[in-house]
Amino acid sequence: MLPELREAWWETGTRRRAEVAVSGIFAELPRLAAHAVVVAWRADRVRTLLVALATLGAGTMSTFGLLSTQRVLVELFGAGPTPDRVRAAVPALIVLGGIAVVRGTLAITVGYAMTGLEPLVKQASERRFFEATTGVRLEAFDADTFADDMERAKQAGESMSELVEGTADGLASLVNVIAVAVALLFINPLLLVALLVASAPKTYAAMRAGHLRYATYVASSVRRRRMYVLERQMADRESAPELRTYDLRGFLLHQYDMVMRAQSAVELGLARRIAVTSAVGAVVGGVGLALVWVLLGWLLATDRIPLSAAVTCVLAVQAAQLGLAHLTFQLDYVYTSGQYVQEYLTFLERADAYLPEQTGPERPPAGPLQHLEIRAVHLQYPERPAPAVDNVSFTITAGQTIALVGENGSGKSTLAAMVAGLRRPTSGTFLWNGKPYDAWDPASLRGRVGVVLQDHHKWPYSAAANIAMGNLSADTDQARIELAAGRALAHEMILDLPHGYRTLLDRTFKEGQDLSGGQWQRITAARGFYRDADLLIMDEPSSALDPRAEDALFQDLRARQGVRTTILITHRLANVMHADVIYVMHEGVVTETGTHTQLIELGGRYAELFRLQAAGYGK
Numbered sequence: 001m002l003p004e005l006r007e008a009w010w011e012t013g014t015r016r017r018a019e020v021a022v023s024g025i026f027a028e029l030p031r032l033a034a035h036a037v038v039v040a041w042r043a044d045r046v047r048t049l050l051v052a053l054a055t056l057g058a059g060t061m062s063t064f065g066l067l068s069t070q071r072v073l074v075e076l077f078g079a080g081p082t083p084d085r086v087r088a089a090v091p092a093l094i095v096l097g098g099i100a101v102v103r104g105t106l107a108i109t110v111g112y113a114m115t116g117l118e119p120l121v122k123q124a125s126e127r128r129f130f131e132a133t134t135g136v137r138l139e140a141f142d143a144d145t146f147a148d149d150m151e152r153a154k155q156a157g158e159s160m161s162e163l164v165e166g167t168a169d170g171l172a173s174l175v176n177v178i179a180v181a182v183a184l185l186f187i188n189p190l191l192l193v194a195l196l197v198a199s200a201p202k203t204y205a206a207m208r209a210g211h212l213r214y215a216t217y218v219a220s221s222v223r224r225r226r227m228y229v230l231e232r233q234m235a236d237r238e239s240a241p242e243l244r245t246y247d248l249r250g251f252l253l254h255q256y257d258m259v260m261r262a263q264s265a266v267e268l269g270l271a272r273r274i275a276v277t278s279a280v281g282a283v284v285g286g287v288g289l290a291l292v293w294v295l296l297g298w299l300l301a302t303d304r305i306p307l308s309a310a311v312t313c314v315l316a317v318q319a320a321q322l323g324l325a326h327l328t329f330q331l332d333y334v335y336t337s338g339q340y341v342q343e344y345l346t347f348l349e350r351a352d353a354y355l356p357e358q359t360g361p362e363r364p365p366a367g368p369l370q371h372l373e374i375r376a377v378h379l380q381y382p383e384r385p386a387p388a389v390d391n392v393s394f395t396i397t398a399g400q401t402i403a404l405v406g407e408n409g410s411g412k413s414t415l416a417a418m419v420a421g422l423r424r425p426t427s428g429t430f431l432w433n434g435k436p437y438d439a440w441d442p443a444s445l446r447g448r449v450g451v452v453l454q455d456h457h458k459w460p461y462s463a464a465a466n467i468a469m470g471n472l473s474a475d476t477d478q479a480r481i482e483l484a485a486g487r488a489l490a491h492e493m494i495l496d497l498p499h500g501y502r503t504l505l506d507r508t509f510k511e512g513q514d515l516s517g518g519q520w521q522r523i524t525a526a527r528g529f530y531r532d533a534d535l536l537i538m539d540e541p542s543s544a545l546d547p548r549a550e551d552a553l554f555q556d557l558r559a560r561q562g563v564r565t566t567i568l569i570t571h572r573l574a575n576v577m578h579a580d581v582i583y584v585m586h587e588g589v590v591t592e593t594g595t596h597t598q599l600i601e602l603g604g605r606y607a608e609l610f611r612l613q614a615a616g617y618g619k
Ligand SMILES: Nc1ncnc2c1ncn2[C@@H]1O[C@H](COP(=O)(O)OP(=O)(O)OP(=O)(O)O)[C@@H](O)[C@H]1O
Pocket: 142, 381, 382, 384, 388, 406, 407, 408, 409, 410, 411, 412, 413, 414, 415, 454
């Protein structure tokens, strides 16, 4: 009954970790760690260097620490009365204390440098991500899974700083383990073998346990996400009325029971596997450790090592096992965050392909509009069988108001988006004053076109800012803002808001307000007017307006006629009667062209639609 859930993008890293074998992790780690180093280096060289040197320094101190410990033990286990032996151990004890202080200081240095480095890494990665998302051409968002990939790459900053942090921690653990190994090598190479015997099985078991932990997480992910979906249905304000109207309570509770039952079975199975692996790991690890004790006993019994070396070995084995446990955890961490970083890098590569060309000769700024020619324009969206706009050609002369009308999905918005330069045609050309769009400086051309989009955005800023955003290149001018608002019949409405033009239009913020759909549409129209562009494209600007606001808006648009150029898209045909030319679109093609009177006389699709609407008003 419940539909299948898509794979959750935020579980990519975890999922891959659950699927990959331990050897696969080691194969990828060097590349990921190298990437972390490069990223950190670019973000802050001094801090990166500090982390690396202090980590290596702390590791070296571990070697000296163990050697000094052994020195202390040699003195303590030596011959003679106890006070003499303690006195003899004092210099080595002082050295040991000194080493502990240096080591502690180095650890604090690493922590301090990392605290400064991580936000820089995060910021650099996020900045690069947002540069890509705000720079790509609009058609990128139509491309297969681009939006999904963007969503996945969104946590780039977090993953990148996790990768850097994990790499630094992993390096510290690795250096520690190596330091212990080096110390043992100095004391007696056979002890190194003992260390390996004791640690290898446990480390492998820890990696396997990690693998199962991730597998458990992934296996329970469906349940968690289904629960999340069900939770939104059962304990949510918005679904509450319908839940009661249709008495959906029993149905939803039944779904809940089913999800929980199925998932419990999976989890039980996994719990069994984890128990077996952990038991095997513990037994093998225990046997390894027993072998070490046997080896140590034999070395001691045959006088191959002194007691002090044996005790140092015990301490070293403990330190190494702690370091290795930490290292295995960090390896998992680096690997999983590396998967998200990989997604981010893949996304950036993909996004780069959609960036507008920056190179080429300097292009002249576009001058005031004289005529705009649309020549054999065609656009087909990816994975759509039919073109949205098919071989459309016509010319608009400065000062004209032209209207695009037609049924839903006939291609009006797509054509308007191309005129606005938001989308590129698959084939065909747009000519601004006789030259293709590409021949003009893009910023100047954009400045000459204002667009009021059908799917307008509610910017979470003040009412004044929402209007002024129509032209951020001009100095913000309150009088101009109010004028634009007045033209869209938004002025009075804004004055009625608690803080007038300074009212924040988002309830997320303190003292923020929300507006009705029609009020937002007035603000959006005002934003378009504020731009005061040569060409104003209005896509369904009045769908939510009340009759008075709609009338004011179209009166204003009529006043532009002969002065400024307007492309108007609307389903309310009464509002396009005054247009200089009306283009009727059907399935991407312009099927009729003319003035209102001509099209009514023609008796085609326009006449039919107009009559249908007029009949609704009893005309
Ligand atoms: N981003 C997109 N990706 C894929 N197909 C799209 C996209 N946008 C629009 N389409 C499709 O292209 C065709 C034309 O859509 P368009 O929005 O241009 O129509 P319209 O005439 O403006 O419709 P309406 O009157 O409903 O606003 C439709 O079939 C629509 O489903």
